[in-house]
Amino acid sequence: MSETAHVEEVSSEEPLGFVLSESTVIGIPIAFFSGEAEIATREEELVLIIDTHHNKAPLILGVLRYIRRLEPFLRRYQRVSVIDFPDAIDNVEKLPYTNGIVIPLAELKVNESGDEIVEINRNVTYVPFPGSKVYKIKQGSSLVNLLKRLLPDKAKPLVLGIHKYTPGLEIPLDPKYIPYHIGVFGATGMGKSRLVKVLIDEIVTKTDYAVIVFDHTGMDYTQFYPDSTLESLKVRLDPLTFSIWLVKKLRLSEYLVDYVDIAILEIFRDYHGSEWERVVKSINQTKDEEMMMALHSMLKDKITSTAGKLGAKDTTIYKLSILMDILVPPVELARVFVREYTAEQVLDMASQYKKLGKPLVIDLSLEDTLEAKRSVIASIIDAAWRRIMESRQKINLIVAVDEAQNYAWRAGRCEEGLTRIAREGRKWGFGLIIASQRLAGSVSTDIRANLNTVLFSKLSQTGDLNEIKQFADITGIEQSDLAQLVPREFYVAGLMNPLRKPIAIRVRKVE
Ligand SMILES: Nc1ncnc2c1ncn2[C@@H]1O[C@H](COP(=O)(O)OP(=O)(O)OP(=O)(O)O)[C@@H](O)[C@H]1O
């Protein structure tokens, strides 16, 4: 396919306006021709600025923002006589006009005859002259190949959807920056989970990365991937994670935590060929409640005897025993302790599903407690890090965490695991996708600061736009821009965006 684009294929026949004085490389004030262009044009539309008097001048591809309706007489901060004569409003002569600002996105080089775009450069250094004409971009398909030239060779770009106002303009996203982590933010119902679905489909089918997506409610992803969904109740927890779960269950003070930790570590150390293994196998096969009771009393014995061995007082030992009886029902214990797959096996599953072009979905909905859900995520992330450290090789794995407010903020080891990926994952091909309604109080600043691509829609808290501004360059996007978005529409900003300046996309429809 041609990598150039004909100007006339791309732009509207008639200009919608012209450039005013005081343009800079970051903002070009324009005036609209009165009439249809004024009425039909909307913020976020893409435009082409063509300087007909200087045929060597590059064209500017830009996005239209800050549309303002003005009138020389009806000034905002001036008392006008009409306010005393309401009937006069229809009779006074009005000279309304419309201005806007074009934010330059890229500089386009044209051939000698000026009818074909042959090069694109996102570093805009050319400032158009006043009087240059502004055309609406009416069709984007021939621009797509130009945009692709901003990505490194051979990379198959990810496509989540098309530009909000430009038919055919698929925005190619740079897969190189997937392991630089991605954040998806927006108020409830704006389509975050669907966007993440489209994103992970693109990743598993077009790149080398396997994807594990954690489904908090079991309602967002399991329905799309029934064949590659694993209930989290089948994922074994590592010793420390299990211990943390148990300590929470027993509501132990920190002085007693060691007794439990050590007991559990010993069980796991001596697990192979032990009575524990036999009981776990049998529960796995038969789901027999008596065996669950046996497991419970084995664990109680182990904890109390360990406490005794370590010099605990009789009262402490007795208390531990009672707490086990009251706070840890055998069925629940079995549900957490007796699980089929190790976290290592889960990683292998993810790679196998990847070969089939699917993500592995971990359905967390059946866990009783948030703590257990967190533990599953923590265990899998830990296993991935162990694998990386043992092999010293890239793991090529993306972990997607939706409803991240539960996992990425004050969430103990789970949050630590996610933070480690955010900080160090990049060089190991270990990436993160985080989706949440909110930023402040939902996703820790350490994680946020490492999200190098951000997709965001209408936000539920006004302060959250400023939160995004602190780690992503979203210059020019204001609350009023977000207010214009409807479900499925997101701004994409950051490294994966070939233009690097935020643009609005409409996410592909998920059936
Ligand atoms: N890309 C899409 N294709 C088709 N329908 C969509 C798309 N995006 C959103 N929707 C519709 O909007 C609804 C809400 O989308 P989604 O569940 O992704 O929102 P959300 O932002 O994740 O909300 P919440 O914060 O409540 O989880 C979906 O059930 C679906 O009907």
Ligand SMILES: [Mg+2]
């Ligand atoms: Mg959702």
